[in-house]
Amino acid sequence: MAALKLAIGNKNYSSWSMRPWLALRANDIPFVETVIPLYTDNPADKEQILSFSRAGKVPVLVDGETVVWDSLAIIEYIAECYPEKKLWPDEAAARAHARSVCAEMHSGFVALRSECGMNLHRPIRPVMLSADAKANVARIEEIWRECRARYGGPFLFGGFGAADAMYAPVVHRLRTYAIDVAPDTKAYMETMMALPAFQEWTREGLAETLVIAKFEDA
Numbered sequence: 001m002a003a004l005k006l007a008i009g010n011k012n013y014s015s016w017s018m019r020p021w022l023a024l025r026a027n028d029i030p031f032v033e034t035v036i037p038l039y040t041d042n043p044a045d046k047e048q049i050l051s052f053s054r055a056g057k058v059p060v061l062v063d064g065e066t067v068v069w070d071s072l073a074i075i076e077y078i079a080e081c082y083p084e085k086k087l088w089p090d091e092a093a094a095r096a097h098a099r100s101v102c103a104e105m106h107s108g109f110v111a112l113r114s115e116c117g118m119n120l121h122r123p124i125r126p127v128m129l130s131a132d133a134k135a136n137v138a139r140i141e142e143i144w145r146e147c148r149a150r151y152g153g154p155f156l157f158g159g160f161g162a163a164d165a166m167y168a169p170v171v172h173r174l175r176t177y178a179i180d181v182a183p184d185t186k187a188y189m190e191t192m193m194a195l196p197a198f199q200e201w202t203r204e205g206l207a208e209t210l211v212i213a214k215f216e217d218a
Contacts, residue, residue, distance in 0.1 A: 011208060019071040023162060059074060060074075072102060086161060094157060122216075140170055144188050171193065
């Protein structure tokens with residue numbers, strides 16, 4: 001069986017790339033990664049992305065003749081190919097709950113994302129959040145609290161799974177922008193930051209030297 005191939009963007013900035021990468025790495029699923037610099041003036045970078053998917057965006061997973069793009073779609077595909085990794089809970093109601101919070105992450109929290117872009121290089125310091133961004137944070141804390149209380153932790157649905165991969169970049173955002181959160185939120189963040197795969201992504205993101213000016217203003 002040929003190794004999976006995952007095309008991703010800069011680890012320092014690309015929150016969407018982090019999600020499926022973490023789902024693979026944390027579950028010891030072998031894959032070959034290709035990092036493609038984003039937001040550069042080099043036409044070759046755009047062409048390289050298009051060579052993986054005509055959607056023109058990363059991440060992209062290639063499994064032989066099968067091409068999957070979009071973070072959540074990739075995670076769903078991984079879960080189907082490797083059911084033994086338990087990316088989704090076994091029980092139907094819990095699985096529906098997990099998919100719901102993943103979909104909410106996928107389509108929501110626009111204010112927090114726009115005001116607190118992922119940037120591992122950024123010195124830790126607070127930023128003034130809008131009312132909408134504060135509401136986003138409160139809702140994320142509510143999700144994390146409810147999931148960990150209902151399913152016993154330490155991750156959102158017991159063991160590390162799809163929902164944790166989808167919310168992983170939020171952990172970086174809360175930390176980098178020194179956002180005030182409750183003790184149980186901090187406990188979940190610490191659990192995620194202790195995950196070896198999370199630490200690996202962080203180290204490699206911090207080692208990158210490419211600077212994207214528009215993400216350095218906050």
